[in-house]
Amino acid sequence: MEHWFTDIAQALVNWLMGLGLSAGWADFVLLIVQWLCIVMIVTINVIILIWLERKVSGFIQLRLGPNRLGPYGAFQTIADAIKLLTKEDIIPSRTDKWIFMTAPLFFIVVSVMLYAVIPMGDGMQVVDFNVGLLYFISIGSLSTICLLMAGWGSNNKWSMLGAMRAVAQMISYEIPLAISLLGVVMIAGSLRLSDIVVAQGNIWFVLLQPIAFITYFIAATAELNRGPFDMPEAEQELTAGAYTEYTGMRWALFFLAEYTNLVAVSALCATMFFGGWQGPGLPSWLWIIIKTYLIMLVFMWMKWTFPRIRMDHLMSFSWKILLPVSLANLVLTGFGLEFFKWMGWW
């Protein structure tokens, strides 16, 4: 059970080599297969997640949530997906057509690219990049451009304002996000995510870096544009933010990308702070799934508990509280490390 997926991959490579392909091409084909798997996982995850989101919101609000289609309403999202697929695709005439049409595609591509470096089990990683964490953060920063494209392309004031808000928020919160993760990197001594997981063999970094964890969690919520930081889509003021003009499948792509980002950020959280795929008994890929889902449940729990924050509060919170706190944590970690080395405990 532990090595199911790695064994399958190995068998595939062996089979391709047997067909007469060189090792490099076999790896290339394997890469493509892995990408396809990731896309599949993402899609299935999103279907489960949207159902879960609606159920969790219902439970928190003392409601039942969807319960008509299938057991506990499990097929609700499938019905929604079918409906969104068959909706009319409106492209308003005054839009910047190419930007409008390609923005959701870029968004989803960027979101799926995040998965390349996340270790989904022992040795189950598409690319074991030596700067994996930096890769995650920098690719994640590209999604701001996609949102800006969506906002600009729509030629709609709500879209533009929503996109501006989203970009301002995401750029502001990227800095505390990155700096809070640096503390973990300092302790682990590597930017390679598999190294960071291995470094948590004895103790999870959430215990060594509690401040960094809290900062990361808050910044990640803002990065994902989720409640209570969902200012870019604030329905009361901005209709649907940057997505106002998007219909049917294009809008669904945005939705898909948002939930994809949610999974990616939660998986990174599990990897950085909760020991990644390490855990007793169960196979490693199951452990990361469990941890990721628990973290996502906390994200949902927060979203349905807290009211939305005002935009200026949001920005001042990032620059005046979160950034100094994460910087202080960085300095503290540095001193702590030196202290431990000096004492000879490290």
Place this chain on the structure above:
Amino acid sequence: MVLKQQADDDLEMMEKNGIIVTTLEKIWNWGRAHSFWPLSYGCNCCPIEMMAAGASRFDIARYGYEVFRASPRQADLLVVAGPITVKMAPAVQRIYEQMPSPKWVLAMGNCATSGGPFRDGYSVLPGADSLFKVDVFVPGCPPRPEALFHGLLELKQKVMGKK
């Protein structure tokens, strides 16, 4: 006619042998009928009942219709709740036209159905069906949330083609 007869015979044969035959249209309609996303639009007291329908006691989410969208581009169902004044009519018309098809309209309450008490007024339209085709009328002043649900379920039957 002959071909149709043959197709029907084939269908019967397949059903007998345990092969489920369906058309894409049926699957699509199934999807559409189970996820009306209403536009959050309303005028006066009917929207209050609509809000109540979304709240815990009545819980519109059980049918999967709780995703109130603020943008008409993502909505499937226009719940016209409240009287359409002459000044509001162009806005409602525009909202309706901005919704992507397939779209449905539910006239909630008597003002939207017929103009209600204002039917002879100079400033109110006598019913939403003077602007566009309305699929389901839910009379009431205002209708209970359950009455709204009844209208939605009727609409579901209509979309799935059972009536």
Place this chain on the structure above:
Amino acid sequence: MYGKGLLKGLWITFKHSFEKKDLVVRYPEQMPHLQERFRGSLAFDFEKCIACGICIRNCPNNVLSMETAKDEDSKKKKLMQYTIDLQYCMFCNLCVEDCPTNSLYFTHDFELSQFHRDDIKRVYHRPPELDQQEAAQKTSDQDTQTAADDKKEKQLRAMINAINKNPQKVLARVLDGEEQVEVLAAVLMADEKKLARMAEMMITDKEKAKKVALAFVKKELKEREKGGDQ
């Protein structure tokens, strides 16, 4: 302390998400509990209605309307059709309050959705049973009338016969003196009309009969006196 409120909020939502969801009314399977005075939809009882039109005059929205026809025999208003156009109703209860016979009332049926606007209108036609019933009522009335007439006639004939046979004995019920009875009998025997009138009066109203009889007697006596003079 910063963050205490946030944690408290999280705890509250966490607690509530594991509660039993008894609050939710599971509508199509479970009907909601409706209060007794809940105004679901307006209903009409055709048989009780007396077509007085108070409801129509009271309705602020012109929801109600009726068609009446005149009954030829009794010259009464007759309700032919009653319409409740529920799409205009605002459930104000004015019609129900003022209905003198409680033929309008609210029911708890709130499932009124229709695909077509015209289907919302409720038209109550005059039930054919009601017509039949009324017709039956009328014929039976006529029957009783004729029966009573027959009875009266028989009585009258019997009385006239009795007076013809034995004037002194029968007329003694009206008048006291023998002489007077003689006179009356002579008058009545002479005039058949007077006899019939007297007989009828004797059946229906004895006091009047007495007075009339006295008057007859006095007139006869006077005439006889005049006759004697001549």
Place this chain on the structure above:
Amino acid sequence: MDISLADLAFIILAGFTLLTALGVVLFKNIVHSAIMLVFSFLGVAGIYFTMHAGFLGLVQILVYAGAISVLIIFAIMLVMNQDPEKTNLPSPNIPNIMAGTYLTILLVGALVGSIWFTSFPEKVAPVSGDELGLLTGLMLGDYVIPLELAALLLLVAVVGAIILARGAEHK
């Protein structure tokens, strides 16, 4: 001609970068130009990747494609004319054309000169093992003072910009 996978990747990426760079210059709509700039940055980052300089490539993406380009787009949107088609047209008046030509000649000259006079080694031994560690050693060891100076310069620039903006507001 024998083309390896790495060469092919380089050719594709270089072509992509050049095309998008041309797009920046030639597109009439200035927002399209800005978005092309993002793709150009991404192409440059890709070239870094082919040269096994993953850290540099990612920093390129993070700083240039993710942040600087957003700043550029913001600036464009704030100062733009109503009609985006008109903002990027060549200026008709002669002094502007003269200045532009002069600047272009200067830049191209500097670029060609710097390429011409630099001696590029034909073959560099690939960094064995930890290239990240090497980079860290260089940046925070040998060249720590230039690095800090550059940081200080940026800080001064930021403070100056803030003072300028605030001052304009107060007046």
